Amino acid sequence: xxxxxxxxxxxxxxxxxxxxxxxxxxxxxxxxxxxxxxxxxxxxxxxxxxxxxxxxxxxxxxxxxxxxxxxxxxxxxxxxxxxxxxxxxxxxxxxxxxxxxxxxxxxxxxxxxxxxxxxxxxxxxxxxxxxxxxxxxxxxxxxxxxxxxxxxxxxxxxxxxxxxxxxxxxxxxxxxxxxxxxxxxxxxxxxxxxxxxxxxxxxxxxxxxxxxxxxxxxxxxxxxxxxxxxxxxxxxxxxxxxxxxxxxxxxxxxxxxxxxxxxxxxxxxxxxxxxxxxxxxxxxxxxxxxxxxxxxxxxxxxxxxxxxxxxxxxxxxxxxxxxxxxxxxxxxxxxxxxxxxxxxxxxxxxxxxxxxxxxxxxxxxxxxxxxxxxxxxxxxxxxxxxxxxxxxxxxxxxxxxxxxxxx
Ligand SMILES: Nc1nc2c(c(=O)[nH]1)N[C@H]1C(S)=C(S)[C@@H](COP(=O)(O)OP(=O)(O)OC[C@H]3O[C@@H](n4cnc5c(N)ncnc54)[C@H](O)[C@@H]3O)O[C@H]1N2
Ligand code: MOO
Ligand SMILES: [Mg+2]
Numbered sequence: 467x468x469x470x471x472x473x474x475x476x477x478x479x480x481x482x483x484x485x486x487x488x489x490x491x492x493x494x495x496x497x498x499x500x501x502x503x504x505x506x507x508x509x510x511x512x513x514x515x516x517x518x519x520x521x522x523x524x525x526x527x528x529x530x531x532x533x534x535x536x537x538x539x540x541x542x543x544x545x546x547x548x549x550x551x552x553x554x555x556x557x558x559x560x561x562x563x564x565x566x567x568x569x570x571x572x573x574x575x576x577x578x579x580x581x582x583x584x585x586x587x588x589x590x591x592x593x594x595x596x597x598x599x600x601x602x603x604x605x606x607x608x609x610x611x612x613x614x615x616x617x618x619x620x621x622x623x624x625x626x627x628x629x630x631x632x633x634x635x636x637x638x639x640x641x642x643x644x645x646x647x648x649x650x651x652x653x654x655x656x657x658x659x660x661x662x663x664x665x666x667x668x669x670x671x672x673x674x675x676x677x678x679x680x681x682x683x684x685x686x687x688x689x690x691x692x693x694x695x696x697x698x699x700x701x702x703x704x705x706x707x708x709x710x711x712x713x714x715x716x717x718x719x720x721x722x723x724x725x726x727x728x729x730x731x732x733x734x735x736x737x738x739x740x741x742x743x744x745x746x747x748x749x750x751x752x753x754x755x756x757x758x759x760x761x762x763x764x765x766x767x768x769x770x771x772x773x774x775x776x777x778x779x780x781x782x783x784x785x786x787x788x789x790x791x792x793x794x795x796x797x798x799x800x801x802x803x804x805x806x807x808x809x810x811x812x813x814x815x816x817x818x819x820x821x822x823x824x825x826x827x828x829x830x831x832x833x834x835x836x837x838x839x840x841x842x843x844x845x846x847x848x849x850x851x852x853x854x855x856x857x858x859x860x861x862x863x864x865x866x867x868x869x870x871x872x873x
Contacts, residue, residue, distance in 0.1 A: 467744055467745065467746040467751075468742050468744065468745050468746060469745075469746050469815070469857070470745055470746060470747050470779070470815045473742060473745045473753070473755070473780065474779075474780060474783070474797070476741050476742065476755065477741075477755055477762070477780050477783075477784050478783060478784065478787060478796075480741070480755075480757050480762060481762065481784050481787045481788050482760045482788070483787060483788055483789075483790055484643045484644065484646065484788060484789065484790045486504050486505065486620060486643070486790070489504075489643055489644050489790070490504040490505070490641050490642070490643060490644065491641070491642060491643075491644050492639045492640065492641055492642075493639060493640060493642055494638065494639055495629055495632055495633055495637060495638060495639065495640060496629075498624045498629055498632075498640050498642060499624060499625065499626075499629065500623055500624065500625070500685055501623070501624050501640075501642035501643070501685065502621060502622070502623055502624070502642055502643045502685075502789050502790040502791055503618055503619070503620050503621065503622050503623075503624055503628070503640065503641070503642060504620055504641045504642050504643045504790060505620055505641045506616045506618065506619050506620045507616070507617050507618040507631075507632065507635060507637070507640075508614060508615065508616055508617060509611070509613060509617045509635040509636075510613050510614070511613055511635060511636070512607050512608035512611065512612055512613045513608070513609075513610040513611040513634070514605045514606070514607055514608070514609060514610060515607065516571050516572070516607050517571065517572040517604055517605070517606050517607050518569055518570060518571055518572060518604070518605050519566045519567065519568060519569065519570050519572060519579045519603060519604065519605070520568065520579065520603040520604065520605050521568055521579050521581040521582070521603040522566075522567050522568050522581070522582050523566060523579050523580050523581040523582045523583075523584075523585065523603065524542070524544070524563040524564065524565060524566060524579065524580050524582070524585055524592050524594070525548070525558060525563060525564040525566040525572055525573055525576035525578070525579055526542060526558070526563045526576055526577075526578050526579070526580055526594065526598075527558060527560060527562075527575060527576055527577060527578070528577050528578040528598065528600045528601070529560070530542060530560060530561060530563075531578070531580065531594045531597060531598060532597050532600075533597060534594045534595060534596055534597045535595070535596075535597070536595045536596065539586070539593040539594055539595045540593070540594045541591055541592070541593055541594075542561060542562060542563040542591070542592050542594065543561060543562050543563070543590060543591060544562075544563050544564065544565055544587075544590050544591065544592050545558065545562045545563070545564060545590075546564040546565070546573060547564070547565040547566075548564050548565065548566045548567070548570045548571060548573060549567050549570055550567055550568065550569040550570045551570075552570065552571070553571060554571055554572070554573035554574065556573060557573065557574040557575040558573050558574070558575030558576040559575060562575075563576070563580075563592055563594075564576060565592075566579060572604055577600070577601055577604065578598050578599075578600060578601055578602050578603070578604060579598070579602060579603035579604055580594050580596070580598050580602075580603075581603060584596040584598075617631060617635055618631060618632070619792070620790075620792065621790055621791055621792025621793070622791075622792065623791065624640070624642070643789055643790035644687075645685055645686055645687040645789075646685075646686045646687070646713045646714060646785055646788045646789055647686070647687045647689060647711070647712040647713050647714070648681045648686040648687070648688055648689065648712055648713070648714045648715075648716060648785070649688075649689040649691055649708035649709075649711060649712035649714070649715045649716070650674060650677050650678055650681065650688060650689070650690055650691060650715075650716050650717075651691040651692065651693075651694050651704060651705075651708060651715070651716075651717045651718075652671040652673050652674045652692070652693050652694065652717070652718050652719060653693075653694050653695075653696060653701065653717050653718065653719040653720040653728075653729065653768070654671070654693070654694075654695075654696060654719045654720065654768060655695050655696045655726070656668050656669055657669065657670070657671040657693045657719075658670060658671065658693070659671065659693070660675075671693050672770055672843060673718040673719070673766075673768070673770060673773045674690065674692070674693070674718075676770065676773065676774055676777075676843075677716055677718070677766075677773065677774075677777060678690060680774070680777055680778075680782070681716075681785070684782060684785045684786065684789075685785075685789055686714075686785055686789075689708070689711060689712055691704055691707075691708055694717075696720060696726040696727075696728060697728075698728050698731065698732060698735075701720075701728050701729070701732045702732050702735060702736060705717070705732055705733070705736060705763070706736060709736075709758045709761050709763070712761070713760075713761060713762070713788060714761070714762045714763075714764065714781070714784070714785065714788070715761070715762070715763045715764070716764045716766060716777070716781060717729060717763075717764070717765050717766065718766045718767070718768050718773045719767075719768030720765070720768065721743065721752040721753070721754045721765040721766070721767055721768070722752045722767065722768075723752075729754055729765040730743055730754060730765075733754070733756045733763065733765070736758070738756040738757065738758050738763060739756060739757045739758070740754070740755075740756045741755045741756060741757065742754070742755055743755075743765075745776075746813075746814055746815055746857060747775075747776075747779075747814055747815045747816070747817065748810075748811075748814040748815070748816050748817070748840075749767070749769060749771050749772035749775050749776075749817065749840035750766075750767055750772045750775050750776040750779070750817070750840075751767070751772075751814065752767045752772075753765070753766060753767060753776045753780070755780075762784060764776070764777075764780070764781050764784075766781075767840075769839075769840040769841045770840075770841065770842075770843035770846070771819065771839075771840040771841070771842065771843060771846055772840045774846065774873075775817050775819070775840075775852065778797075778852065778871065778873045779797060779817070779852075779871065782797070783795050783796055783797050797871055798871070798872065799854065799869040799870060799871050800829065800869070800870055800872065801867050801868070801869055801870075802822065802828075802829045802830055802831050802867065802868065802870050803828075803830050803831070803865055803866065803867055803868075804830070804831045804832075804833075804853060804862050804863075804864060804865070804866055804867070804868045805823070805825075805830045805831060805832045805864060806820065806831070806832050806833035806864060807833075807861070807862065807863060807864055808833060808853055808855060808861070808862035808868065809855075809860065809861055809862075810855040810859060810860055810861075811860070812857065812858055812859065812860040813857065814857065815854065815855070815856055815857055816854070816855040816859075817852045817853070817854055817871075818833055818838070818852065818853045818854075818855065819833075819834050819838075819845075819846055819849045819851070819852055820832050820833040820834045820849055820851055820852075820853060821834070821848070821849055821850055821851060822850055822851045822870060822872065829870075831851060831853050831868060831870050833853070834846065834848075834849050849873070850872065850873060851870045851871065851872055851873060852870065852871045852873055853868045853869070853870050854868070854869045854870070854871060855868070
C-alpha cells in the first residue's frame with residue numbers, strides 16, 4: 467500500500483501553483499488580509515523618509531554639547547519649535563538648538579537630539595546637562611529601507627505587519643493571487659441537510675460544512691455542490707461540472723469497496739488520471755486522488771473524521787501550494803511529549819486526534835477522550851492537533867515524545 471509520504475509527494479507534484487500573471491487580482495488594502503502577494507513590492511520612498519527625532523527634546527549640534535556635564539551645563543538658544551509634520555525653516559547655528567518632538571524632521575545644522583529629561587528650559591534658553599552620543603536619537607533617512615529595493619517579496623501571506631508596510635509605501639491596492647476555487651460535494655443516499663427531520667437511516671451531511679469551513683479558512687473560494695445520490699449518471703454529470711468550474715474538487719464518501727461506492731468508477735469513466743485509491747494510514751485509508759490535467763480531484767472517505775484528517779494532511783498543503791505561497795506550504799510537525807497513552811496496530815500510519823496543551827510554557831499532547839472511531843465527529847470538536855504514530859510504532863507511553871500535526 468502507498469505510504470503517506472509517497473501519497474503526499476504524488477499530490478504535491480501534481481499541484482500547479484497559480485500563475486503570477488494570469489491568476490492575479492487587485493484588492494483594497496483592507497481586504498487583503500491573508501491573501502498572497504503576487505508581485506514583489508518596491509517603494510520609491512526611503513524609510514525614514516527624512517532624518518527625524520526619536521525623542522521629545524532638543525535638536526542640537528553635537529559639537530556644541532559634547533562637554534556638557536550636570537554641574538557644568540551648556541546653554542543654547544532655542545530658535546525654532548518643530549512639531550511632527552512641520553518642515554523646519556531655520557538652520558541651527560553654533561550655540562543654537564531647536565525644540566523638537568518625536569517624529570519631527572531634523573532641522574539643517576543639527577545632528578543630535580538631547581532628550582527633554584536631560585535639559586532644563588528657561589524661556590528661549592535650554593540648559594543641557596549631559597553630553598549625548600554623536601547623532602543620538604536621530605532616525606536617519608534610509609536607515610530602515612532604501613528606495614528601489616524590494617520591500618516585500620512575492621509569495622508571502624499578507625497580515626497586519628505586511629499590510630502596514632504596503633500602506634506606508636503609499637499603496638491603496640495590492641496585487642494578490644486569486645483564491646483557488648474548490649468545489650465540494652457530498653456523496654450518499656443517506657445524507658440530508660441539517661434542517662431536515664431525520665428518517666430512519668439518514669444522517670446530516672456534516673462533511674460539507676466541515677470542508678467548506680476549512681477551505682474558506684485556507685483562503686479558497688468555495689463552490690458548494692450539495693448532496694449527490696449514490697447514482698453513477700448523476701455523479702458523472704456533477705463531477706464533470708465540478709472539474710470544469712474549479713481548480714480542486716473534493717468529494718466525501720463513496721470511495722470504499724461497497725456496492726454503492728461509485729467514485730472510482732466515475733473517475734475512470736471520465737478518463738481521469740487516478741493516481742491512487744488507498745493510503746497506508748488510519749483513518750483515511752480509502753483516500754482517492756486523481757487529476758484532470760491541472761485540476762485535482764480528492765475523493766475523501768465519507769467518515770467525518772477520515773474526511774477531515776485526510777483534508778488536513780493532504781488537501782491543506784495542496785491548496786497552500788496552489789495559492790501562490792512561495793514557501794511554507796508543507797505540513798508542519800512538532801515534537802512534543804504525550805500526556806496520554808497512544809496506540810496503533812503498527813500496520814498503518816496512525817493519526818490520533820487531541821489537544822496541544824501549554825504546560826509551563828511547553829506544549830504537550832493530550833488524546834481526545836471518548837470513542838476514537840473515525841465515524842465519531844463529536845470528540846473531534848475542540849481538538850487542535852493530530853499525533854502521528856508511524857508504521858511499526860504500536861505504543862506511545864505517557865511522557866514519551868511524539869510528532870504532532872497542528873490543525
Ligand atoms: N469492506 C470494507 N469496508 C470498508 C473499508 C474497507 O477497507 N473494506 N474501509 C472503511 C473505511 S476505513 C472507510 S473510511 C469507509 C469509507 O467509506 P466511503 O468513503 O465509501 O464512504 P461511505 O461508505 O459513503 O460512508 C462511510 C460513512 O461515512 C458517513 N458519511 C458519508 N458521507 C458523509 C457526510 N457527507 N457527512 C457525514 N457523514 C458521512 C456514512 O454515512 C458512513 O457512515 O469505508 C469503510 N468500509
Ligand atoms: O480509514 Mo477509515 O478512514 O478509518 O474509517
Ligand atoms: Mg462506502
